[in-house]
Amino acid sequence: MVPSGLEAGISVELAPYGATFTPTAAQVRIPAVLASLFGLIDGHPLRFDFHGPERGTGDAYVVLMFDLRTKSEIGSASSSVGFRQALEHVDWPNALGALTH
Numbered sequence: 515m516v517p518s519g520l521e522a523g524i525s526v527e528l529a530p531y532g533a534t535f536t537p538t539a540a541q542v543r544i545p546a547v548l549a550s551l552f553g554l555i556d557g558h559p560l561r562f563d564f565h566g567p568e569r570g571t572g573d574a575y576v577v578l579m580f581d582l583r584t585k586s587e588i589g590s591a592s593s594s595v596g597f598r599q600a601l602e603h604v605d606w607p608n609a610l611g612a613l614t615h
Contacts (some may be wrong), residue, residue, distance in 0.1 A: 538554065560581055570587050579604070
């Protein structure tokens with residue numbers, strides 16, 4: 515999944531919480547296997563790391579979220595199907611609470 519698809523997936527998941535994601539930078543280290551997406555959620559800086567299986571089979575698609583102010587992990591989720599599904603499994607209320615407090 516390219517960064518624009520990841521951005522759209524994040525925005526869809528945040529919409530029910532009234533939060534907005536503003537992307538600031540993306541870094542694709544290994545296409546479809548490892549990408550980082552930097553941005554802001556309601557002004558709070560964070561980084562998403564997306565780890566996927568090589569060759570698109572087996573293993574899991576993992577999403578990790580980090581608060582860039584504290585350098586702490588604030589959320590994670592995985593799916594055997596894809597990054598979009600992993601984003602659906604993030605505990606958004608807890609992640610947003612950790613980011614904004």
